[in-house]
Amino acid sequence: MNMYIPPEYEVVRDTERCIACRVCERQCANEVHSFDADTGKMTADGAKCVNCHRCVCLCPTHALKIVKSDDTYKLNANWDNQTINEIYKQANSGGILLSSMGNPKPYPIFWDKLLVNASQVTNPPIDPLREPMETRLWLGKRAASIERDEKGRLKNTLAPQLKLEVPVMFSAMSYGSISYNAHEALARAAQELGTYYNTGEGGLHRDFYKYGKNTIVQVASGRFGVFKDYLEGAAAIEIKMGQGAKPGIGGHLPGAKISEDVSQTRMIPQGADAISPAPHHDIYSIEDLRQLVMSLKEATNYEKPVIVKVAAVHNAPAIASGIARSGADIIAIDGFRGGTGAAPTRIRDNVGIPIELALAQIDQRLREEGIRDEVSLVVGGSIRSSADVVKAIALGADACYIGTAALLALGCHLCRSCHAGKCNWGIATQQPDLVKRLNPDIGYKRLVNLVGAWKHEIQEMMGGMGINSIEALRGNRLMLRGVGLTERELELLGVRYAGENM
Template sequence: MLFKKPQVAFYPFMVLRDDYKCVRCKSCVDQCSFDATYYDEDLNMIMNHHENCVNCKRCEAFCPTDAIKVVKNPSTFHPDANWTPEAIRDIHVQMLTGAVILTSTGNDKPIKNYFDHLLLDACQVTNPPIDPLREPMELKTFIGRKTDQLQFDSDGVSIKTTIGKQLELEIPVLFSAMSYGSINLNLQKAMAIACREFGTYWNTGEGGLHKSLREFKDHTIVQVASGRFGVDLEYLETSAAIEIKIGQGAKPGIGGHLPGEKVNEGIAETRMIPVGSDAISPAPHHDIYSIEDLRQLIYALKEATNYEKPVFVKIAAVHNVAAIACGIAHAGADAIAIDGVRGGTGATPKSLRDHVGIPIEMAIAAVDDRLRKEGLRNEVSLIAAGGFRSAVDVLKAIALGADAVYIGTVAKLAAGCTQCQQCHTGRCAWGITTNNPKLAKRLNPDIVAENLYNLLRAWAHDIKELLGAMGINAIESIKGNRLRLRSWGLTEQENKILGVLPAGM
């Protein structure tokens, strides 16, 4: 610890190694991308710089003799409910760097998770449950503008009404926007393969679409964000849908910044910027200062693509989310994606990640209510995003009023992520949020595609079981059906906003 700032000594994690079990294979040395592990030839021992350890657990996972455990540093500060170790360390970092604290992933603060306070219904006696293994069960979901009324031909049978292009999902789950740059091509490819195999969609994020992924066109949502990276006509056309990104749950109200050193040749070509130049997404779209401006962009994109692509608008869940969503519906969007306070990111100031935005459960309920009141609910689909962890979360969101759910963190977890919150460093030891070729090759797209496919399959089974228990045989029948939800441990006000009855009522 000599010659280091004293504060560095207060590191949060330690690498414990059972030296007898260590066979000096040096796997951990090679796997650690944070310089926390090294081999000392003179001592013939594996040693650690604990202060560099980020608890990514890569070494632990890849120790063939199970000799390693990464643990919390038992040496801690004086217990203090106000001055937590995190608060103290943040002060230390900022007094040393003079900078905002950058972090990544989603909000890790104990903000109440309303999904955990919602309970689903089940059938008993008066109406029978359905066994999904014996009877057909429909999870197919269509995203896009519907209609309020059907008009028929004079024969009274043929439907005259035409509706716009819809995205057809075999499960009401899509992979949310993660750009090439923030993650690497391998994970994008894995998601694209899984989507093609299972029948759902992945989202390019704001970094453009690499040419090697164009074959997945029919399962790709291309994003247009404030930086407009990689956007040209071919990009817009190589898609199933287009998403205008206004905001993101992990960092509402701010833009993005991919540092120049991460802009390699592939990223530069895909983003259409010079190699090594900073890729800066401004906080606002400089051509959008009103709902009318947004409408212009929506229709510009529709016009450019011959009205063949649904256009989504993604916003962060903020205080006025219901009113804003209505405006977006009025502006002509085919779907609104709302990203809650727990939404993840590849890089964000910690203060924004942890303190800006509202929970997605509240946002879904508020937006669904408002759209219904305004008679707009059929005009637009509602996709919820931000911290979804399981099929149960998905089903509860749909019961609250969403059409489908975006998952991002789950895809990363399925690729090996351990939520160490170091995405912004570009040193992800699991090869997910890094474009360092040595690290990126750790993610084999074929293997991860299989994992993602399995995950979607498992969630579909889960949802079908839950629906069956409720006596429902189509996902459509639970959408916005808040009567099949009950809450526990919530205040009257919370129940009112969520539109659910407390358990027992």
Template sequence: MPIDFLYPKFEVVRNPQRCIACRVCERQCANEVHRFDPALNLMESDESKCVDCHRCVSLCPTRALKIVETDHAFRKNANWSGEIISEIYLQAKSGGVLLSSMGNPAGHPIYWDKLLINASQVTNPSIDPLREPIETKTFLGKKTHDIKRDKNGHLVTETSPQLEISMPVMFSAMSYGSISYNAHECLARAAAELGIYYNTGEGGLHEDFYRYGAHTIVQVASGRFGVHKDYLEAGAAIEIKMGQGAKPGIGGHLPGGKIVGDIAKTRMIPEGSDAISPAPHHDIYSIEDLRQLVYSLKEATGYRKPVIVKIAAVHNVAAIASGIARSGADIIAIDGFRGGTGAAPTRIRDHVGIPIELALASVDDRLREEGIRQDVSLVAGGSVRSSADIVKAIALGADAVYVATAPLLALGCHLCATCFTGKCNWGIATQEPELVKRLNPEIGFLRLVNLLTAWKHEISEMMGGMGINSIEALKGNRLMLRGVGLNEKELQILGVRHAGE
């Protein structure tokens, strides 16, 4: 029907003087935007299929292509944006729930950008990381309350199991199924090389990757896909996924069409059957129930591995975290509302949850007030974009951060946010062998190592600049932060002073 017609969002601009009709763009586009017209000896395009992923642009040997946002527009209206109007047409036609990919793109405040980092001048001189050591290593897990000695007066040095990380960053959960085998291989190898951890997500652990187990966090989610004894034993830590920042309060759903071959095998379900992760864990209705799962996982692995509980940042996050800290969990991971996803209902992604910066500050405060901060480590995620965001997160009270979108960008993701199609031209969010092989693990793994090595240098520089030489001394050190353009309430929740104060 004419009312269902939506003008294509993007336009493919081809410079005819540069185009040599080599058909690279045609071969590279899984969305079939480009085609060759032999009669005219010209390349043509169907821009309605374009998702703006830049694969063709990046591979065009003569730089003949660019993709631009269309200037075709509905009549200007500050209330009824073109986006909202188009979404209504889409739903009126289909009756479907709007589905989106990647993190919340809405224009909510980004508090990282309203926080500024301190540096030393004259007194407490800054440290040059090229000349003096800066310790970026840290440990995640329960810390002891007291110093204990045995009957001979020697220090008791046994602690709960800890995760040692060379820098306060880990790759957060992305399941095999939502991303490709090659993407997982890049993450696993980079984590091993960097001395950090990657996270299986809820899709199980491919048998080829058990050898990276010492740098793997295995996830247990409500669907319990691929969870069995060997899997739990394989990882260095176990993460219970209660929630995800991109879709707090709802479950996940990998359509049967994607449950093929190794994906089905790794999830331990039949091919073609939907993989449904229920919204709640059906054995968890209280903190006591959560404690039961935490301890069953500890029992299953002989108390040798820390247990992480991951939750989405929601309104009552501080009270929830306080409960989790008393459940026996060793680490709490909090995922802010800008966290990424392979697929989430648009309205939930864009409207449910709260920013990680505020959640982190309030959780850290609450646990300190209750005297239980040392019982758990805090890992903050949900759009940590740079080394500066990391330094700010640590100063707000995190022990480490989780990143996922940034490493995907390093692997070639162009944030076209159409993962749900399964036709990722960069070989990341796809299971089509022809597309997966475009992501070369040899190159991808090195790019991840490069990104985090660069961040580590930057973190060291910023710490040195503050006259701080260890992550431990930066943790929760909110005096190292100042706010700009924030109101009294925001400053109060963040626990920072305004710039100039």
């Protein structure tokens, strides 16, 4: 017996406005809408609706809205509808619950409890409209020995660096989890913005090698698409040890999503599952990690920075300390709100820690150990606005990764159904008819708009603080104050309470 689960959302159609043009029907890959020839009217099956708002946005007469269903089980603060429905789904199927995008649960968001400083009277603010305001930065090892040649000139002993015009990069999303057009939009936007996008562990499509100077390629346990040209074509190489949305869990792209093109890019057979388990079975220690870092450097003649990406978990500071000693140039830390194309619900919603706390503690630990300059820190999961970026940098990050925010710019409405592969916005799908809905010419401009706007906002906030270089904001925790935080939280974040003096 399959227990009936009432739909979570209802499609409400204003029949006065509806002209039965059937746009909604054509736009919905979930087949929610249909036309009743007998009555000449549109009907909707809410049970199939994932609430992606595609029909709402495209309805020419704005006749549609999606509302939360008011159907409810007997109200219970412990057993809410969602919890009960999940039990029914598992009892029906015996399956592991699978979800997408970031953790939606109401855990505390520390970004929203941090406030940024501004200068008043003394140390005056700087007006970014008339003064230079530097958002350019470099990622990589800063610790370098001073050596001179026989003529006494300084030798360049600095390790390879990534140059960013803005402290925001696009985080790892593989071709397979997102579409060709989404990748093209990210790559072109990264190029125009002077930043980087990240291939994820899905290989690099032949068409995108031309964006190599703005591409970070990923190496994960399955090594999909990893070969000489892939490594050499990139600006930097990222070793994926973990992901914020699913720490301790690997990647699993079902065979059904492995189209001809995805198969070529990943260099794996079409239709067979692509399994990339959480453990790298050749890495059981920092020494083993060092071996992978160094073999990648060796393969690329020590010309590219190597990033090691880990999920923010309980022992993050000790893990980061180890990575900083592994030869890696950059550590990327992904918080527990980071997005994903598919993750077991229980892992996504219950494993890992907030990025704010992990970042503050990692920066602190690396400083205490005198190795902060051995690595740059990049944080993600989830950075939602320029204010989050400013706060992250003040807490100690060098730059941020954005994934969900970038997808929102491309049209994503956070329906959290990526795992179904029927994304009506042409992002998290490989169906050609859906993919073509995302126009990369428009998509890349929207990404450039978003990050460009953030850059202006970052400059405004920096100017307000009297800081004219983003690198002078890094780790400047006196620029932050906490509100609504406990003594312990303030201590972990390394910030004072609002109202406290320097």
